[in-house]
Amino acid sequence: MMKRVKALMNNQKGLTLVELLAVIVILGIIAAIAVPSIGKIIDNSKKDAHLANAQQMVSSARLAVAANDKKLWTVNTNSGVAITENQITLEKLISEGYIESTLKDPDGGDYIKADSFVKITEKNGEKTYSVYLVGTKRMVGQANEPVDPTNIDRDDVIVKK
Numbered sequence: 001m002m003k004r005v006k007a008l009m010n011n012q013k014g015l016t017l018v019e020l021l022a023v024i025v026i027l028g029i030i031a032a033i034a035v036p037s038i039g040k041i042i043d044n045s046k047k048d049a050h051l052a053n054a055q056q057m058v059s060s061a062r063l064a065v066a067a068n069d070k071k072l073w074t075v076n077t078n079s080g081v082a083i084t085e086n087q088i089t090l091e092k093l094i095s096e097g098y099i100e101s102t103l104k105d106p107d108g109g110d111y112i113k114a115d116s117f118v119k120i121t122e123k124n125g126e127k128t129y130s131v132y133l134v135g136t137k138r139m140v141g142q143a144n145e146p147v148d149p150t151n152i153d154r155d156d157v158i159v160k161k
Contacts (some may be wrong), residue, residue, distance in 0.1 A: 047157040049106035054140040061118035090116035105135040109154040
């Protein structure tokens with residue numbers, strides 16, 4: 001029995017250099033595939049965070065409208081047309097306590113609160129909402145064309161130029 005154990009102990013073999021290189025190449029291929037995928041996942045999660053913040057802005061604006069807090073918005077009425085457009089800035093939503101000031105830009109830094117707004121359009125007594133949110137690197141919608149929050153998706157998050 002002892003002879004057999006000694007024979008097995010003396011018969012050990014290690015990895016050859018070729019086998020070791022093959023393992024390293026395989027790990028390199030896996031890393032080359034995984035790193036860009038992880039980067040895309042991180043980018044998508046930041047876009048989703050921007051969208052969630054935009055949705056939060058719209059919810060806060062709806063709350064302000066429900067509370068009939070008219071001091072928050074600026075009114076632009078088109079003469080001769082029964083359409084009223086109101087804008088509530090992120091800055092006003094925060095200062096009046098409708099949204100927490102801890103709303104952070106996922107790309108780092110803070111949102112540009114004076115430029116970000118929710119537009120409320122009222123036509124024949126029906127209100128529709130659209131949102132424009134400006135971050136440090138990205139924005140949701142455009143100033144002249146805010147995004148409808150009911151149809152919002154990752155394509156609405158635009159990288160700033």
